[in-house]
Amino acid sequence: MMNKTTQTIGKSPTATDVGIVSIQGLLIISAQLALLLLLFRQFQIESAAFLRLAILAFGGFVIHALLPLRLRLPFFTTLSLAGIGIVLGFVNGAWLVGIGLVLIGICHIPTSFKIRATLLLLAGGILMLQRARLIPFPWSEAIWPILGSMFMFRLIVYFYDLRHDKTSGTFWQSLSYFFMLPNACFPLYPVIDYKVFRRNYYDDDAYRIYQVGVDWMVRGVVHLILYRLVYYHFTLAPFEIMTPAALSQYLVSNFLLYLRVSGLFHLIIGMLYLFGFRMPETHNRYLLASSFTDFWRRINIYWKDFMQKVFYYPAIFKLRGLSTTKALVIATLYVFVMTWFLHAYQWFWLRGTMLFVLQDILFWTILGLLVVVNSLYEIRFGRKRSLVKPVQTWRNVAALSLKSYATFWFICVLWSFWTAESLTDWRSIWSALGGKYSWEVLIFPLIVLAVIVLGNIPRDSVRNIKASKSDPKAWGRERLATVAILVGLIGVSIEWMHTSLGPEVATFVHSLRSGRLSRLDTAKLERGYYESLLSVDRFNSQLWEVYSQKPANWLDVENANLKRFTGRFAQMELVPSFMSVSKWGTISINRWGMRDQDYSEAPASNTYRAVVLGASSVMGWGVGDGETFEALLEVRMNQEYRGKPFDRYELLNAGVPGYQPPQQLEAVDKALKFKPNAIMFVATGREINRSLSYIAEVVRKGIKIPYEPLAEVVHKAGITSDTDEATALKKLQPFGREVLTFVYGYVADQSRRIGAVPVWVFLPQAREGVWQEEVPETIAIARSAGFQIIDLQDLFKGHDISSLRLAAWDDHPTQKGHRLIADRLFDAIQANRSSIVDAAKDMQPVRLQ
Amino acid sequence: MEDGIKETIKKYILDEFLPGEDPNNLTDDTPLISGGILDSIATLKLVMFMEERFGITLAAHEADKEHLDTLTDIVRLVSEKKS
Numbered sequence: 001m002m003n004k005t006t007q008t009i010g011k012s013p014t015a016t017d018v019g020i021v022s023i024q025g026l027l028i029i030s031a032q033l034a035l036l037l038l039l040f041r042q043f044q045i046e047s048a049a050f051l052r053l054a055i056l057a058f059g060g061f062v063i064h065a066l067l068p069l070r071l072r073l074p075f076f077t078t079l080s081l082a083g084i085g086i087v088l089g090f091v092n093g094a095w096l097v098g099i100g101l102v103l104i105g106i107c108h109i110p111t112s113f114k115i116r117a118t119l120l121l122l123a124g125g126i127l128m129l130q131r132a133r134l135i136p137f138p139w140s141e142a143i144w145p146i147l148g149s150m151f152m153f154r155l156i157v158y159f160y161d162l163r164h165d166k167t168s169g170t171f172w173q174s175l176s177y178f179f180m181l182p183n184a185c186f187p188l189y190p191v192i193d194y195k196v197f198r199r200n201y202y203d204d205d206a207y208r209i210y211q212v213g214v215d216w217m218v219r220g221v222v223h224l225i226l227y228r229l230v231y232y233h234f235t236l237a238p239f240e241i242m243t244p245a246a247l248s249q250y251l252v253s254n255f256l257l258y259l260r261v262s263g264l265f266h267l268i269i270g271m272l273y274l275f276g277f278r279m280p281e282t283h284n285r286y287l288l289a290s291s292f293t294d295f296w297r298r299i300n301i302y303w304k305d306f307m308q309k310v311f312y313y314p315a316i317f318k319l320r321g322l323s324t325t326k327a328l329v330i331a332t333l334y335v336f337v338m339t340w341f342l343h344a345y346q347w348f349w350l351r352g353t354m355l356f357v358l359q360d361i362l363f364w365t366i367l368g369l370l371v372v373v374n375s376l377y378e379i380r381f382g383r384k385r386s387l388v389k390p391v392q393t394w395r396n397v398a399a400l401s402l403k404s405y406a407t408f409w410f411i412c413v414l415w416s417f418w419t420a421e422s423l424t425d426w427r428s429i430w431s432a433l434g435g436k437y438s439w440e441v442l443i444f445p446l447i448v449l450a451v452i453v454l455g456n457i458p459r460d461s462v463r464n465i466k467a468s469k470s471d472p473k474a475w476g477r478e479r480l481a482t483v484a485i486l487v488g489l490i491g492v493s494i495e496w497m498h499t500s501l502g503p504e505v506a507t508f509v510h511s512l513r514s515g516r517l518s519r520l521d522t523a524k525l526e527r528g529y530y531e532s533l534l535s536v537d538r539f540n541s542q543l544w545e546v547y548s549q550k551p552a553n554w555l556d557v558e559n560a561n562l563k564r565f566t567g568r569f570a571q572m573e574l575v576p577s578f579m580s581v582s583k584w585g586t587i588s589i590n591r592w593g594m595r596d597q598d599y600s601e602a603p604a605s606n607t608y609r610a611v612v613l614g615a616s617s618v619m620g621w622g623v624g625d626g627e628t629f630e631a632l633l634e635v636r637m638n639q640e641y642r643g644k645p646f647d648r649y650e651l652l653n654a655g656v657p658g659y660q661p662p663q664q665l666e667a668v669d670k671a672l673k674f675k676p677n678a679i680m681f682v683a684t685g686r687e688i689n690r691s692l693s694y695i696a697e698v699v700r701k702g703i704k705i706p707y708e709p710l711a712e713v714v715h716k717a718g719i720t721s722d723t724d725e726a727t728a729l730k731k732l733q734p735f736g737r738e739v740l741t742f743v744y745g746y747v748a749d750q751s752r753r754i755g756a757v758p759v760w761v762f763l764p765q766a767r768e769g770v771w772q773e774e775v776p777e778t779i780a781i782a783r784s785a786g787f788q789i790i791d792l793q794d795l796f797k798g799h800d801i802s803s804l805r806l807a808a809w810d811d812h813p814t815q816k817g818h819r820l821i822a823d824r825l826f827d828a829i830q831a832n833r834s835s836i837v838d839a840a841k842d843m844q845p846v847r848l849q
Numbered sequence: 850m851e852d853g854i855k856e857t858i859k860k861y862i863l864d865e866f867l868p869g870e871d872p873n874n875l876t877d878d879t880p881l882i883s884g885g886i887l888d889s890i891a892t893l894k895l896v897m898f899m900e901e902r903f904g905i906t907l908a909a910h911e912a913d914k915e916h917l918d919t920l921t922d923i924v925r926l927v928s929e930k931k932s
Contacts, residue, residue: 160910164908164910165910195913195915196914199915280883297888308889309910309913312889313889313909313910313912314909314910316893316909317907317908317909317912318909324893324894324897328890328893375890378890379890382866383888383891385866385867385885385886386867386870387867387870387871387874387875387879387884387886388871388874
């Protein structure tokens with residue numbers, strides 16, 4: 001019920017006005033929420049599903065605030081269930097809720113704690129087997145990450161509180177705790193404590209709770225925009241770190257990617273505030289941590305509290321017989337072992353596979369030991385605490401800043417170790433210290449220092465303080481800051497506003513407004529197809545989220561036994577006469593090791609024959625036999641060109657998934673025996689870098705390079721099988737153009753040697769990204785090699801990409817995508833018919849020097 | 850009895866964790882855990898002191914904000930345990 005006369009904005013509630021907000025207050029909050037929605041939209045915050053969920057939440061907030069208190073939890077639960085339906089669909093949502101109700105129900109069976117715990121473990125075990133796909137399940141894979149994030153930790157907390165808490169919660173509290181509204185959109189979710197969730201419900205003035213919720217959501221958006229700034233503009237791959245300046249950029253940007261987690265957690269908890277849940281802060285200015293213990297206390301506070309409650313205190317109370325120091329050391333190390341284990345457990349529920357990576361183990365061990373040492377120091381020497389704001393002098397600020405600065409850099413180094421793809425990768429970045437020093441080496445250290453000093457200057461803050469305790473002036477300043485940030489960001493996001501500031505500013509703002517993968521993650525995603533590289537940054541990466549949606553049984557070339565090792569330079573080839581029925585249709589390989597019809601070795605008379613070289617897009621990853629663009633193009637050419645001038649047209653699909661440009665050297669040699677009239681080389685982007693990666697790979701594996709120019713490059717770069725990947729790539733970088741020039745030259749020369757027309761086709765990826773970087777240079781190299789060029793860079797422009805690519809984690813073309821490629825290729829061939837088709841009639845082998 | 854418990858606890862907190870602090874600043878409802886005065890190590894020290902001084906035994910789940918966040922909470926917990 002709303003009290004229009006007595007409630008004043010910002011005062012602590014009395015027993016009778018709990019949850020009541022004035023009309024004025026409600027309007028102020030609603031206006032800010034409307035701006036926030038606009039901000040979400042303008043900056044494409046998270047996903048389209050999140051925007052829908054935010055509309056539901058903000059609309060629901062107004063109704064919720066007007067309802068009598070007793071109806072609010074049921075309403076919030078209903079809204080939460082509706083949110084699950086909106087994001088996952090009715091059927092999947094119903095499955096998720098059904099499974100959840102069974103798990104909650106088990107907790108409340110009127111029997112002993114041990115029996116309930118056993119039943120829960122049993123139910124969890126069955127679900128784990130299903131998650132690992134060892135037992136079939138009737139629901140969609142899409143619900144696993146959300147089901148996991150709702151129950152994997154909260155069920156532990158809930159069960160713990162049921163056992164120990166004297167005041168058990170109500171039915172609506174239980175439901176709202178597990179199915180809470182924002183969770184449907186977020187697989188990564190803070191571990192909210194059940195007791196705090198209940199205890200802090202409307203324990204302060206309602207208006208103030210709502211306002212803090214808005215503040216935190218705005219703060220979350222700011223974190224996410226800063227994250228994008230770092231993610232798009234500053235992240236580097238290990239092989240790009242050549243100088244000390246690049247090294248400092250890498251260390252800082254790598255750690256700052258965590259801004260995404262802190263941003264999302266602020267958004268999530270801020271949204272809960274709108275429904276009266278006055279939760280504690282999730283993060284407390286973690287960049288300012290002045291020791292390892294301080295860092296552990298400031299970053300992901302909910303995780304620290306969860307570990308403390310469920311593992312640390314129970315362990316230390318059990319070890320009371322030992323000395324305090326021994327008990328503390330054992331309990332702290334136990335917490336870090338469990339943190340490592342639970343991260344692997346979390347990964348399992350979200351991804352369906354186990355995560356046991358050496359860096360993970362070492363990272364948590366090192367951090368655990370550092371926290372132990374720090375704790376022992378605190379036990380011995382104490383920690384400075386004060387009930388009043390201490391008088392800060394510049395000397396104090398300087399001392400504190402120095403400590404924070406040292407902690408920051410140490411954490412950056414540790415973080416780089418944790419998130420490195422391998423230990424050798426991590427070791428390789430330090431060779432940059434021997435690189436060229438310039439003034440740029442000071443940029444990041446100075447920026448970090450400035451941020452830390454400014455952050456450590458004391459100021460009045462109302463962070464998470466109840467209304468009765470806050471200073472009205474500070475409270476007013478924070479209101480002003482929230483509205484100023486909201487209006488400022490929306491203003492900047494308006495197109496005419498940022499375009500009027502010049503093209504560079506406009507491009508920069510545009511980059512911050514779009515939610516996409518960075519160039520490095522796009523490259524990793526592309527590599528993921530080819531090399532099954534799934535060691536993406538564990539818990540702070542957008543790429544990780546993309547992968548988390550990928551079903552465990554997504555078509556895997558290695559597992560499907562589609563390829564076999566040859567022991568030669570190209571390493572792999574398709575297994576002749578292989579056949580498999582995949583989710584996408586039949587995959588049939590002919591006796592020549594091509595995914596195609598069973599052609600004769602030599603073409604029949606008056607037949608035009610072209611061999612199409614390429615990788616998975618050519619082979620037709622994700623479509624059935626006869627649905628590849630090569631097969632469709634062949635049908636079209638036979639329909640349109642029969643008898644003009646050839647009687648028959650044959651396109652031989654020599655695509656092999658995972659093939660990099662240098663592997664086509666072997667493929668073109670194999671193609672010659674089929675006596676083609678044309679050899680069509682299909683390039684898909686990053687040709688130079690992918691070539692270098694492949695050279696580094698074969699050198700590392702000790703595979704003989706039978707091509708003298710490539711062997712010479714390896715010699716000049718000074719790499720051997722002992723050189724780690726990142727170092728090898730660094731050393732090969734200067735030879736990128738040379739390598740691709742040789743590859744293209746060889747393919748074109750071999751074609752001409754047998755009188756075939758060399759045609760080079762550029763096939764883009766469905767999404768904008770890193771593939772675009774090398775396109776102009778690649779086209780120039782192909783042209784110099786003497787290829788006929790067919791550039792399809794604009795192939796996907798103006799099309800709905802979601803219908804043209806297989807999935808968010810797999811950019812390979814769908815059936816519709818292949819049809820589009822075939823049509824565009826036909827048009828291009830038609831436009832160049834005289835040189836690509838008709839000329840073949842008269843073309844003679846060329847004797848090359 | 851409760852006043853005696855409160856004074857004992859207050860003196861311990863002031864001596865152990867807030868040396869030099871004006872005792873008037875530590876009121877009955879000063880937030881100790883949520884205010885950052887009692888971190889996990891300090892909480893354990895306080896628990897051990899309470900157990901030894903008042904001859905009570907605390908459980909792990911009682912070492913939380915609900916039971917130890919203010920002097921009032923702590924006194925209530927000790928009184929319950931003693932009775």
